[in-house]
Amino acid sequence: MLRLSAMLAACATVAFAADEPPAKLAPHFKPPAELGKDYGTYRSPLKFDDGTDVKNAKDWENRRAEILKYWHTQMGEWPKLLEKPKVELGSKEDRDGVAQHKLKIETAPGRIVEDAYLLIPEGKGPFPAVVVVFYEANTGIGKGKAEFRDFAIQLAKRGFVTLSLGGDPNTYYPNKAECKIQPLSFHAYEAANCHTALSQMPNVDPKRIGVVGHSYGGKWSMFAGALYDKFACVATSDPGIVFDEKRSNVNYWEPWYLGFDPSLKEQRARGIPNEKNPRTGPYKKMMDDKRDLTELHALIAPRPFFVSGGAEDQPERWKSLNHSIAVNKLLGFENRIAMTNRKEHSPNAESNELLYLFFENALKK
Numbered sequence: 001m002l003r004l005s006a007m008l009a010a011c012a013t014v015a016f017a018a019d020e021p022p023a024k025l026a027p028h029f030k031p032p033a034e035l036g037k038d039y040g041t042y043r044s045p046l047k048f049d050d051g052t053d054v055k056n057a058k059d060w061e062n063r064r065a066e067i068l069k070y071w072h073t074q075m076g077e078w079p080k081l082l083e084k085p086k087v088e089l090g091s092k093e094d095r096d097g098v099a100q101h102k103l104k105i106e107t108a109p110g111r112i113v114e115d116a117y118l119l120i121p122e123g124k125g126p127f128p129a130v131v132v133v134f135y136e137a138n139t140g141i142g143k144g145k146a147e148f149r150d151f152a153i154q155l156a157k158r159g160f161v162t163l164s165l166g167g168d169p170n171t172y173y174p175n176k177a178e179c180k181i182q183p184l185s186f187h188a189y190e191a192a193n194c195h196t197a198l199s200q201m202p203n204v205d206p207k208r209i210g211v212v213g214h215s216y217g218g219k220w221s222m223f224a225g226a227l228y229d230k231f232a233c234v235a236t237s238d239p240g241i242v243f244d245e246k247r248s249n250v251n252y253w254e255p256w257y258l259g260f261d262p263s264l265k266e267q268r269a270r271g272i273p274n275e276k277n278p279r280t281g282p283y284k285k286m287m288d289d290k291r292d293l294t295e296l297h298a299l300i301a302p303r304p305f306f307v308s309g310g311a312e313d314q315p316e317r318w319k320s321l322n323h324s325i326a327v328n329k330l331l332g333f334e335n336r337i338a339m340t341n342r343k344e345h346s347p348n349a350e351s352n353e354l355l356y357l358f359f360e361n362a363l364k365k
Helices: 004-014 057-075 151-157 183-199 216-227 281-288 294-300 315-331 349-364
Strands: 087-095 098-108 111-120 127-134 161-166 204-214 233-237 305-309 337-341
Touching (some): 057 183, 057 216, 057 315, 087 111, 098 151, 098 183, 127 151, 127 349, 151 204, 151 349, 161 183, 183 204, 183 216, 204 216, 204 349, 216 294, 305 315, 305 349, 315 337
Parallel strands (some): 127 161, 233 305
């Protein structure tokens, strides 16, 4: 992983354009006036576990390591990252100037994912690139059942190499009986290896690779970007960016996300935790310890982080994002955190246009 000094240097050379967002994006880098100084009840990531304040960038380097250690300890340590993931290109299809390849890719030792596509735009590289994650890869290329989730093909048409990756949330590596990694963390590990695969392609700029997903894919992309600091920027579409037991779809407590407990013969039943169906696994420990996803947001700093908020991520989520703004400010960066909002969970043309503009601003300039 990059040390903070290296990450700061990379941000200064790669994504500094995010400090001057274009006019359409600029309003979304600021919380509403009434929420501008509201940090909610979230614990500040700028405090060490012993309560000591983080006062400078050196302190933050140590605090960041402390946060990473806690989360990896709870969720399970990753296997060693693949040095050279296996990639096999299959059938090719021309999509209005975009070369779309069926793809087989190694995402973990002994695991080859065949539900994937590689999309390459016209022109001369090296190109910026984006890993697009969801339940299945067809949605990302615009051949799924739902509209406005075709991030991979739309970004490819805008000049990005994209890798559309599918993944069942109920993935226990290497199997359920021996699983020691929470499924959501394991998917983040898979995305990290996809980053490596892209970075080794001659037509991709390894310093300009981002990650994005919607809903479950949004959880996946947020964890990937937070836990793997080589992603140059991170975007997430309405995953529920904090723990919220009032919202049934913000369901990090489920065994297929963070609630898997290998000591249980039967995992908890689906649904919001209650006395008869209590919290389990690392999620229970995190709640007991009063930890929240604000710490993961902070791990992304100073890389640009974009939340395309819908039903699960309304403007009140700025209370959590304000903590990341504070971390970026400590590190000397502004305009690194943005959020758009819509009423519906599903993306739409307007929200997606701003999402694509975010990537163009963060990775193409």
